[in-house]
Each structure stands twice: as C-alpha cells, then as structure tokens.
Amino acid sequence: MDHLRQRPAAARTKGFEDLDATSLAAFEQKLDDLRALGVAVVEPAQDAYLADLMQRLDHVVNVSIRMVAFDMRWPYRSYLDAAPEQMGPRLHELVKLGHKVSLDEYRLIRAEREDLRRRVNELSRSYDALVLPAASGPAPEGFEYTGARTLLLYWSFIGFPAFSLPLMSVHGMPFGLQLAGFGGGDHNLAQHAKWLTAHA
Template identity: 30%
Template sequence: MLTDRRPLEPLVSALRAGERSPTALIDDCVARIDAAEEEVQALVPESGRRTRLRREADALATRYDDPATRPPLFGVPVGVKDIFHVDGFPTLAGSSVPPTAITGRESTAMRRLLDAGALHFGKTHTTEFAYFEPAPTRNPNALGHTPGGSSSGSAAAVAAGMCPLALGTQTVGSVIRPAAFCGIVGYKPSYDRIPREGLVSFSETADHVGTFTADVAGAARAASVLCDGWDPVRPDERPVLGVVEGPYLDQATPAGRAGLEAGADALADAGYEVRRVSMLDDIETVNDRHDALTAAELALSHAERYAEHGDQFADTTADLIEVGRGVGVDELVDARAAAREFRTRIEDRMREAGVDVLLSPAAPGPAPEGIDDTGDPIMNLPWTHGGVPALTVPCGRVGDLPLGLQAVAPFGADESLLAWGEDLADAVADVGAVDG
C-alpha cells in the first residue's frame, strides 16, 4: 500500500500559526511524489514542479509574514482535476483532443482557493472529459485496482499523501465513489453551491464541483472557501439517521451492504437513533432518466469540439455523445424538470420518515480489480440527480480495499451535513474487515 493520508485541518493550523512553513510542506509533498507517483500515476506530468512550487511557497510566506494576516488555506497544496482551467497550465481533460480546443478562463473554484492562500500543486489525471475512458491512475491501497473515476488522480493524490486537498467533479458518482475506493473523505455539495464556471462541462444540470480530503474538518474548511454563502453551524442535537432500503440498495454487492450494516451498527452503538427508510422504488426509472439527461447534455457541451475533432475522442466518449444526440428536445426538457422534482421527493421522504441524514453505500462494493474499469457510480446517481449534498467517510474494508459510508442531507443543508460528519466519521472509524 502507498497510502499516507494528511489531515487538512491540523495542517492548516500549523501553517497559519507558523509552526510549519509552506516551503517545508512542499518539500514533503514532492518527496511523496518521488516515492509513490511512478506507481500511482495520480498527477499530470509537469516539468520543474518542485522549483515552481518552492518559488510560489516562498513568495506566499513573504507576503503573509505576520501569522495574524494569514488566509484560511495559507500554504495548502491543492491538486486540481484536469478539467478545471488554471491560468498558465494547459487543460488536457484526459483526452487526445488538442489542448487548443479545450481552452477557457480560469475556474472560479481555483481562483477562490488561490485567493484563500492555497498553492496550485498541479493537475491530476481524469478520465476523458470526466466520462469512463480510464486514466492511468492506480489505487494507492492496492495498485492492481482502480481508484475510481472520473476524478481518479485527485482521489489517489490525497490518499497517497501527495497533497492534503484536491478538487474534483461529480456528474454521477465521480467524487463520492473514488473517495470511497481510496479510503478518504469526499464531499459533493448541493447543486451549484460551488460555482462551475471555468471547467470543461459534461452536464449543465448534473455537474457538481467537489473536494477530497483525509478529514471531514478539512472538507468543511475547504467548503467555507469554495461554497457560496457558507454559514457554519454547530447543531445542538445529533441527527436522526435513516438507512435507505429497497431496490436502490439492492444495486449494491453483498460487501457494500455489509459495510453499510456495520456502519449503522457502529452508529447505533455510539448512541445515534438509526431508522430504516424504504424509498426509491422507481430507481430504474431515475437511473434511465439521469443517463439520458447527462448523455444529451454531454453532446451539447461538446458539439463544436466533437464536430471538429470527433476522430480524436475515445470510443467510449464518442459513443455516449452519439447516444446523447439521439435524445429529443422534449425528453431533455422533461428530464431537467424531473430532476428538480426529484429533489423535493427526497426531502419529502426524509421528512415523512423523521430523519435528518440518509445513509447508504458510497459504491456498490470495494474498488474493482484492474484499471480498465473505474467502477459503477450507481449508488451515487440519485443524490446527484436530485442535487442534494453528499459526504462519504471511510467505513470498513475488504482485505486492503476500503469501503465508504455515504451520508446525504436535504438540499442546502451542507453546513449541517459537514458539522455532523465529523462525529459520524469518528463513530465508524473502527469498523474493520467486513465479509466480501
């Protein structure tokens, strides 16, 4: 295993207090690249990375020589999924399409991180245009297994200890699933809570910007910088938890369901009220609708690029674009409206059941063997379709492979979800091996 996770929150405290210098941290992170990157392949290659980062870290330390003035992410190296535009760096998007055809203004999310004192550690590998054509990245827990997709490199870089924070995106399951596969924390906010400007779009209706960290407190710190209107809360009471049951849960493997049950048992032992919530009986319809919606919007997003460079798209991506081109306008309009209605359905069912947070597997099971298949995002799809916030925390293992517990809250309740998430993560942290 090549894992070496660095919790973000204590690191930020040390950097801002002057107990650790940004330059020393950069040296540690680059040393970790030297130790693990040849096998993990999380990062898009960059000539002179150490020199650039040391220069930027030195300049940051000079600019904020007084600890009292240091911004919230002072000196934090951030890996950036290579569909985000970053000034001075080409966007390759995991594709053979020329970078000159994938240009755009710098990502708003990236700009917010830089303004908060973060350092751009480098681009991380992604599947082509954030779909299924795999990246070269491997799972640091078991190199013969996928790290998940499409935010493959971001999840693996955090899990391998190369950087303590990374940006990703989720259109179906591309933050929560790879975070679970790699044994770290993944956070997908409520739809549009983190601005999407400045990234290569897949689906206007379903794209979410999300983060990877080793700790929930770190995810909350990053969210306070990235999310619009962040207003931290300290809930007075523990949430009532609802374990999702029904056809949706039947999509998970026995290992995925065993991990969920082990997590639910640990939470009940910790004093949480855990209820069973039957819902999503029409999950097949929801799945089909989301698939049609995202395929159609992928075709729209890439229409001009595909017309000019279609022969340079991977077959898997081109095939989905062709499917999307066959989705009619009326079907697309209906699917967009249904996604908004589905969000209300989730919230209504949670209210009826008297629960604050829904629990489910973060993936069908552990990471599949091989790197030619990034795994199935099916367990994340309904929550992405509804645009509600989701968090995954490590919860059990099958051999060397981590499992994740997915926690979902009502739309806009991101602050509560992350505040609750720290204790939830602690309560399931000691869940050990489960039956695979």
C-alpha cells in the same frame, strides 16, 4: 451525544443489488455500529413515505444518463468534429444518445428531478440525512472498470450535498459510507459528517 440528533434514514435502493456479499455485510455492520452508538437509523420498512421515495429514486438510473447526454451534445459535438480520433468510444456513444433525446423528453426529466428534490427535502422534517454505500465496493484492481456507479447517481442527479466517509473496510481496502443531505443543508450535513467521522 453532543448537540446533534443523529437520526438518519437508510436509503435502500436497487443500487444495493450492485454490492457483493462482503461489501453489503460491511454496510450492515456499520449500521449496527451506529445504532450501538445511539444513532437512530430508520429503515424504509418503518416509513412508507421513505419506502415510496426509494422506488422513485430508482428511476433516476434510467433517465440521468439521458439528461447528461443531452447536456453534453453541443460542446462535445464540436470536439468530435475537430478531433474524433482523440475522443474515446464512450464519448461518441453519449453524443449519439444526446441527439436521440428530444427537448420535450429533456423537459420531462428536469420536471422529474424537481419533483424528486421536493420529495427528498420533505424527509428533512424527520431525518438528518440518508445513509447508503458510496460505491458498489472497494476500488477494484486496474483501470478498465471502476465499479458500478448506481449508488452515486441518486444525489448527483438531484444535486444535493453528499459525503463519502472512509468508515468501512472490505478486504483491507477502504469502502465509503455515503451521507446524503438536503437542498441548502450543506453546513448541517457537514456537522453530521464530522460527528460520524469522529465517533464511528
């Protein structure tokens, strides 16, 4: 199998609850396809450390939006003061939330992020990457709702590299496989993404 080891871990978080049955089936089929190619996909049930980390990552859903709101409160406050009617209701909500987040809470969230970064990097001793869906399903029709963002939050929050690979299809629409890597491992992750795109 070329020169790559290809040993990813399946990142089964609560974000999987956002998937409909067809999208989940497409993901499971893709894992089966990878295993048929000799890729050693490891499940959380096979690794206690991995299973514990999945539970810790789920807390990201609760705190990431509060960190974003805190970070944006100053620049967006000036925008809202200058032209409130030109800003959508979601921006108004986030700025309001940002003022509810204290500096102490913000520091705790950042500390949690650093802890998660360290724990995720520990996985690089055993795995090449993590795999999970890149979205809750294929793109829905219209623009009012683009799907749940939970499955995107984890790696966005910790700030590590990730790819969305167009390797799945649901109802004739593309559905991305997310390949998530480790801190400082951009090049290595790109090599694995290249291999998967060519073989899977």
